[in-house]
Amino acid sequence: MREQLSIIKIGGNLIEDAQQLSEVLQLFSKKEGHKILVHGGGKKATEIGNRLGIEAKMTNGRRITDAASLEVAIMVYGGLVNKSIVAKLQSLGTNALGMSGADGNAIQAHKRPVKDVDFGFVGDVDSIQSGNLSKLLDAGFTPIFCALTHDAKGQLFNTNADTIAAELAVGLANLYETSLFYCFEKKGVLEDMTNEDSVIEHINTQKYQALLQAGSIADGMLPKMHNCFYALQNQVQKVHIGNTSMLNQNPSTHTTLTL
């Protein structure tokens, strides 16, 4: 029997609220087995960027990461948010180790190719250094990832945190019995967007296709679901979507995804 690994991604809204962040970190610290946390940056990067006089650059309605925005991302995601979470988790008895994709060469990426839009310093993931990560996990460390990758030539990139969580899960699924958890503000994937309690408790490939065809999966959920099935199609055992109380020992109602 292989060892269990939980990869838990917490979104921006959770991070901005000190009370909610504290709760999710307590639940995370109590979770048994090997675990990895992946965090977004929330609005703090935008706030710091604004205060530094760096305007969010848009091209064709898409946000791009220029050199100045990348610096802010490195400061806020890699510095302020990451180290604050690490310090908090250490106080809860979790031996947290903050990482970007450059640390331990954990996540290599390349600049997103320019098609309609040049996204700037945005990285698409090439590979996970599972050997280095398993050394850290087996030595009792709990990696805490911010949403930064690198190209192994000295360049850091901004990369979507949901994607990083999925890629880590896929990259480690050959070594551990890996589950992926996407924590956000809703209870799960909703059948009816206007009804917060209409959580779909189980989604398999067939249901996923039906939901796609019915147009029931809205903007933000589309890439998240894509990441979920990418992970499931690449040896990840289970994916969970829900709010933080799904991390309880007796998990609350949420969405579980399988092939």
Added chain:
Amino acid sequence: MREQLSIIKIGGNLIEDAQQLSEVLQLFSKKEGHKILVHGGGKKATEIGNRLGIEAKMTNGRRITDAASLEVAIMVYGGLVNKSIVAKLQSLGTNALGMSGADGNAIQAHKRPVKDVDFGFVGDVDSIQSGNLSKLLDAGFTPIFCALTHDAKGQLFNTNADTIAAELAVGLANLYETSLFYCFEKKGVLEDMTNEDSVIEHINTQKYQALLQAGSIADGMLPKMHNCFYALQNQVQKVHIGNTSMLNQNPSTHTTLTL
């Protein structure tokens, strides 16, 4: 025979100059044996602080770290400077892992007690978690430390980078044959402050006392020398002070300190 460990601290001036930083990281990456890099933050923190409208607070002529300044330190030292160095070292083939004192619970500290001055969020080091650090070193990682510590209760602190380097050396000297290198812009400790070539090649306790009595050790050098002898008095084998070329395989003229 115990394994060799080199702890190398690079100062602020080196970090600000891209060319000099690149050179020192190349020399660092070529250095054989286990190694740890400790970096200061340079003027970048002041620059970012100014742009954010955060004024440097002084009390009785001493700089203090209030909550806003600590946030800047965490962003700049723990984020921007640390991750940029890590990415650069990875491109040079060194398996760098960026850390604050909170990561892996590496460096515990307490808030500096208030006497004449309340320094704010400045930490005095209590202990080094040598067990966690030796796991990382033995697994082939190269820790890159910024000048931040924590109290294991969730609070991060600003701590002098020279002090962190000395404390890491002392904390690991029982496990490794430890040498400490302070890299700065001068060739070493100078006999005559007005002559850059008057490097004192060897300082032992007797010479140190003589220099102190003669008043030859100036402001910035006083705490540095104090850190050196603190390390030497606590099992660290050798301490070196000089510019980056002392890291060459054939080291340039510099100051070596022994008991």
